[in-house]
Amino acid sequence: MRVRENGAEAGGAGAAAERAAHAVRAWRQAAEDADAVLLDGFHAVKHALRFGAAPVVALTCDLPAALALADDLAPDVGPALADRLVELPADTLRSLVPRLHPTGVAALAVRPARSAHLEALSRRSRTAPVVVLDQPRNLGNAGAVIRLAAGCGATGVITTGPLDPWHPAVVRGGAGLHFATAVARMDVDELPEGPVIALDAEGEDIRGTVIPDDALLAFGSERTGLSDGLRARADRVVALPMRPQVSSYNLATSVAMALYHWSLGG
16 A cells, blocks of 8 residues: 555545554554564665565654655665555654654564574575674674674674574664574574684684685674683684784674675685
């Protein structure tokens, strides 16, 4: 059903109000699903649509502004947004979304089947490295790494430990690009086959290392570094070049440098 730019359906204000009420009910029902993924903000919804997500319900508190943003930044998804977005009063939308994004857009989608992501992450399927975040703590950092991995063409991102890589704050940090790459949580002993190249300040200089396409690139947390289990699994331990007396890089920066080194073929 296509929505006019003024936010009203052809049936008039009454039909628009009914559509809004139906959207609120659909949102509350969908949010109870354990596989529901909150797409928080225009860019998250945009990327999810581009990479095959089918939002169950999509909402905005300013339909003309959302469609204008699509015209300016993502005309390829404009028609899909026009079909899906339902306009609600801002207060109503805030009651449904924990922290409304400044763009005033939010959607609920369904998390892809874990089996599909595990298959994509398997050694037989991948043609680019997998990023492994070992015991990450910061939700925003994990999201930034997923966004980065998608942009760099990595096969995907695996996290170990309790952090859920599909947490709404991680999806927000990843700008919806979870749907553009494979994302899963595993124990260290469940990691897919392939050479494990771990990043650590005490390792050998990465500039002398060729990273194979089927590698697992493992990064410890900024605070505690690599866990003993992941370090024991590593085939090589390498270090990024760093100025003396600088303690560490931001996690996403470290991942970017390692993936860039891989992209250069050495």
